[in-house]
Amino acid sequence: MSTTTAKKTADHSAWIAKRIHSFVGIVPLGVYLVLHLSRNLSTLLGPEAFDSAVAATWQQPINYVWTILLVYLPLIYHTVYGIKLAASGEKKSIKNYWNLENARFVLQRLSALGLLGFLGAHIFLTRVHTTMNWVEGGKITYGYFAEHMWNNPVTAVTYLFGILAAAFHLGNGVGTFCISWGIATGKRGIEIAEKVALGFGLFLLILGYAAVLGFFLYDYTPTAITGGLLTKDGVIEGIFHQLHGITPAGILEMFQGK
Ligand code: HEM
Numbered sequence: 001m002s003t004t005t006a007k008k009t010a011d012h013s014a015w016i017a018k019r020i021h022s023f024v025g026i027v028p029l030g031v032y033l034v035l036h037l038s039r040n041l042s043t044l045l046g047p048e049a050f051d052s053a054v055a056a057t058w059q060q061p062i063n064y065v066w067t068i069l070l071v072y073l074p075l076i077y078h079t080v081y082g083i084k085l086a087a088s089g090e091k092k093s094i095k096n097y098w099n100l101e102n103a104r105f106v107l108q109r110l111s112a113l114g115l116l117g118f119l120g121a122h123i124f125l126t127r128v129h130t131t132m133n134w135v136e137g138g139k140i141t142y143g144y145f146a147e148h149m150w151n152n153p154v155t156a157v158t159y160l161f162g163i164l165a166a167a168f169h170l171g172n173g174v175g176t177f178c179i180s181w182g183i184a185t186g187k188r189g190i191e192i193a194e195k196v197a198l199g200f201g202l203f204l205l206i207l208g209y210a211a212v213l214g215f216f217l218y219d220y221t222p223t224a225i226t227g228g229l230l231t232k233d234g235v236i237e238g239i240f241h242q243l244h245g246i247t248p249a250g251i252l253e254m255f256q257g258k
Contacts, residue, residue, distance in 0.1 A: 043214025118162030163208030171201020
């Protein structure tokens with residue numbers, strides 16, 4: 001194979017890999033996030049509504065297979081290839097001037113980093129805890145999240161930042177998807193794509209924040225953690241224990257002068 005042909009083949013493979021990266025970010029992963037946050041909106045209706053919505057997700061065992069095929073595999077590909085792109089791909093000169101396009105370029109990468117950290121913690125606290133049977137009843141419940149949100153200031157803040165990162169990353173991703181796939185062309189097309197991106201990002205933000213708010217609206221029965229790093233003697237819980245005074249209830253009492 002001549003050097004020119006080898007280069008063309010490499011360029012073509014890179015082009016396909018980039019398309020797959022962009023496609024899986026929107027189709028399985030974006031669709032999953034909208035469905036996931038919509039289901040979690042059931043927190044607004046109370047503990048029973050949330051618990052039965054979660055139970056309904058896992059009623060069909062085949063859903064575990066779909067989750068691996070349509071969530072975990074695309075997520076691994078999107079993350080690994082995204083890191084490769086960010087490390088070696090096109091770089092923009094943002095040193096000399098600062099405009100909206102450059103700001104979005106940088107924020108897309110920063111939100112990816114934040115999302116990665118959030119997802120690590122979130123999947124650990126949900127999927128890993130249930131798989132390892134580290135949680136009472138083997139299920140993630142309203143009481144499990146509410147207990148964490150109320151008693152660990154770090155948890156609620158992590159969720160608020162995680163959802164913000166997800167809303168920006170996917171919202172902006174939809175905009176760049178429309179442009180790079182030729183769905184939005186010309187000045188007018190690009191303007192519309194940017195508005196769609198902003199609207200979609202705000203929609204995700206409201207959806208996610210409403211779900212978090214739901215954990216602060218009702219009385220709940222706490223679901224205990226029975227094993228893993230978060231047990232009383234565990235490392236992470238030990239750190240949270242040190243922060244225990246700084247709870248939403250504690251802050252409220254402080255303002256009430258109690
Ligand atoms: C209020 C916010 C959220 C709540 C209450 C929540 C709830 C849950 C629960 C209960 C699970 C366990 C599996 C299930 O039943 O689905 C889970 C897993 C998961 N969540 Fe979330 N989630 C929230 C936000 C997010 C966000 C913002 C993302 C993505 C950016 C996300 C991505 C995932 C992923 C990838 C899994 C693992 C999938 C699995 O193994 O089933 N979640 N979440």
